[in-house]
Amino acid sequence: MKEKNDKSMxxxxxxxxxxxRDELKLQAHLFKKETKDEWEALEKKWHHFKGSARHASxxxxxxxxxxxxxxxxxxxxxxxxxxxxxxxx
Numbered sequence: 001m002k003e004k005n006d007k008s009m010x011x012x013x014x015x016x017x018x019x020x021r022d023e024l025k026l027q028a029h030l031f032k033k034e035t036k037d038e039w040e041a042l043e044k045k046w047h048h049f050k051g052s053a054r055h056a057s058x059x060x061x062x063x064x065x066x067x068x069x070x071x072x073x074x075x076x077x078x079x080x081x082x083x084x085x086x087x088x089x
Contacts, residue, residue: 006068013075014053020082021046027089035088042081049074 024039031039052071 010053010056010068010072010075013072013079017046017049017075017079017082020079020086024082024085030089031085032088035085038081038085042078042085045074045078045081049078 021042028036028039049071052067052074056068056071
């Protein structure tokens with residue numbers, strides 16, 4: 001049961017990050033130079049995260065807790081970074 005709860009929490013995290021990213025992507029033309037640099041670095045992390053999240057989701061039953069935890073940590077980092085960009089606008 002805990003694994004299902006972890007998966008639904010993880011899916012919510014992925015959804016939240018994706019929504020934050022999509023909202024910011026619409027405002028990208030307003031970014032200052034330093035924010036654009038941060039955005040580009042985040043885009044690389046985002047693509048890595050999406051691949052890891054997809055893999056973790058597909059392999060949720062067999063994935064090690066370490067892989068799941070590392071992907072979740074990266075997700076939390078992305079979420080915080082997107083929020084930081086929003087505050088800078």
